[in-house]
Amino acid sequence: MYDHSYEVGLSKDELDTPALLLDLDVMERNLRRMAAYFAQTPVKLRPHVKLHKATPALSHLQLNAGAVGLTCAKLAEAELLVASGIHDVLIANQIVGARKIQRLVNLSAQADIMVTVDNADNVREISQAAAARGVELRILVEVNIGHNRCGVAPFEPALELSRLVTSQPNLRYMGLAAYDGQNTIKVDPAEREPKSLEAYRTLIATRRYLEDAGIPISIVSTSGTFTYRYAAALEGVTEIQAGTYLLMDNTFRDKGVTEFDCALSVLGTVTSRPSYPGGERFAIIDVGRKAMDIAWGLPGVLSPTGAVVTSLSQEHGKLQLSEASITPRVGDNVELSVSDANNTINLYDKFYALRGGIVEAVWDIPGRGKST
Ligand SMILES: Cc1ncc(COP(=O)(O)O)c(C=O)c1O
Secondary structure, eight states: OOOOEEETTOGGSSSSSSEEEEEHHHHHHHHHHHHHHHHHHHEEOOTTTTTTTHHHHHHHHHHTTTTSEESSSSHHHHHHHTTTTTOEEEESSSSOOOHHHHHHHHHHHTTTEEEEEEOOHHHHHHHHHHHHHOOOOEEEBBSSSSOSSSSSTTTHHHHHHHOOOOOHHTTEEEEEEOOOGGTTTTTTHHHHHHHHHHHHHHHHHHHHHHHHOOOOEEEEEEEETTTTHHHHHHHHHHOOOOOOOOOTTTHHHTTTTTSSSEEEEEEEEEEOOOOOOTGGGGESSOOOOTSSSOTTTTOOOOEEETTTEEESSSSSSSOOOOOSOOOTTTEEEEEEOSSSSHHHHTTOOOOEEEETTTTEEEEOTTTTTTOO
């Protein structure tokens, strides 16, 4: 944890680059919009903090806006959330192996942890470790609703594993989890609603199948930023795990999430104006792939307007300037929009949280790079 007090009050142009910028007005608007949506449904929001890697300020803002608890993907993220004073945490992932299970039950001594399972041996191991540590863990059985990543098959396999969980000491069976990642980026936005409704109907039918067999279900946790509206409208779903809505990126926006705005950008500096033939149309910047994830495409250019990024190598980016773009000089700033918020945030130590171009806060990103 560094002392950032000397950076508060600086203007954007005074920051060293590459720097990850967060527009507070935009983030707060996204936060309010999502909170307003969930205020009028019985379904609760349990935001996924993989987006910002458990950044404490953002996690607490989400809880203060009405979230029922938080979701994370990694034990390391859960540990950071608990260390920042957060009590109700879902690890929407399988926690496997003696070392990690030890960490899991240890964390459960400090907070109310919930974890997903899809394997009988794993259930028994968690139960034994929880009993040895004298703690109780909340468990969701993960069901595969078409994403074909983790999860047991719906209906009978989900019932069998749920029965096992209810029979094991020191485990509190809560219900079901399922993630519909098949209906996100790669699906035509026009097909997203019918396809996700089909997946959720399987999940809800599995819930009813278990209830008919005498298994009480109090939580059914699912969905994300692309599909929360479809899931939240269905009776039988109780929690939504959306995360990216808070800060957004170009990919989510271009693939059909229009009700939230992009709060992130990366500030860079022009480091060279090439002198080779044709080079006058280009500027080289200090933002490369180590400062901007491009798995979903190259970033956009917010400034200078009209320029485009043509390539990113590891520590360099190449901007093609248009006739209309202001011709930047070496040392001038550029600002890029982000095509993958989740992975780009993981490349930075801190957010510069700006309002009107002035640094209002600097937030360390404690979970960045932590995947254990
Ligand atoms: C288990 C789980 N839940 C929810 C989400 C949704 O997150 P987002 O809001 O970023 O789409 C994801 C995304 O990968 C996930 O893996």
